[in-house]
Amino acid sequence: MSNTWRTAWHGQDIVVYRDETEVDRVSASQIERVVFVYEGSGESPGDLLHAVVETAEDCLIFPAETGFSGRINFERVDYWAGRGCVYWVHQSHAPLPMRLRRGRWWLRLSSGPAYTRLPRGEVAPLVDHWPMEGPQTWDQRKWRRIERSRPFAAKHDDPGHHQQRA
Numbered sequence: 001m002s003n004t005w006r007t008a009w010h011g012q013d014i015v016v017y018r019d020e021t022e023v024d025r026v027s028a029s030q031i032e033r034v035v036f037v038y039e040g041s042g043e044s045p046g047d048l049l050h051a052v053v054e055t056a057e058d059c060l061i062f063p064a065e066t067g068f069s070g071r072i073n074f075e076r077v078d079y080w081a082g083r084g085c086v087y088w089v090h091q092s093h094a095p096l097p098m099r100l101r102r103g104r105w106w107l108r109l110s111s112g113p114a115y116t117r118l119p120r121g122e123v124a125p126l127v128d129h130w131p132m133e134g135p136q137t138w139d140q141r142k143w144r145r146i147e148r149s150r151p152f153a154a155k156h157d158d159p160g161h162h163q164q165r166a
Contacts, residue, residue: 005066005115014072016062016115024117030055034080035087035127036069037094043145045070045138049091050113052127059123061100061113077137087134088141094130097122 003018009028016024035052042048048069053060062068073080080086100113136144 005063007062007066007068007072009072009075014068016066018115024060024115026053026055026058026060028079031083031085032056033085033087034073035089035094035130035132036073037089037091039091042088042090043142052094052096052123054120054124054127057120059118059120059127061096061116061118061123063113063115066115073138077139081137081140084135086137087132088136089130089132095126097126 004020006017008015008017010025012028013025014028015022031053033054035054036042037049037052038047039049040047048064050064051062051068051073053062053068062072073086096113097118100116133141
């Protein structure tokens with residue numbers, strides 16, 4: 001039997017449910033960075049594979065089926081825009097620790113990581129080397145893509161388009 005995962009806002013907390021039972025909770029104010037890992041062009045919400053959410057102490061991995069990229073991100077776009085902590089990276093440049101990688105060759109059903117909370121020290125050294133785009137919300141990302149596709153658009157990225165935390 002498969003588990004049903006979902007996330008929801010409760011005040012300023014993000015609550016994680018499995019089969020309608022609360023299994024974890026994080027205060028949104030403690031989130032330092034959100035990294036959306038996508039496949040393909042990343043132009044569709046269906047391209048989002050998982051989110052890596054960093055707090056001072058932990059990294060939380062939210063697979064797409066938890067709804068983090070949907071309910072948590074899109075329900076409060078202004079909140080995330082004000083925080084300036086949302087980044088994007090293509091899956092080919094975003095390796096996770098080996099024990100979190102899942103795929104057919106492991107004979108597992110899912111191709112992405114399961115929901116988990118890990119010590120930041122285990123994941124941050126990898127994430128800090130990912131070539132991220134941002135900070136930018138989904139709308140900012142969409143408008144930058146439109147601007148770059150226009151005739152005579154600048155051939156270089158705007159400053160801050162690709163950033164990594166020092």
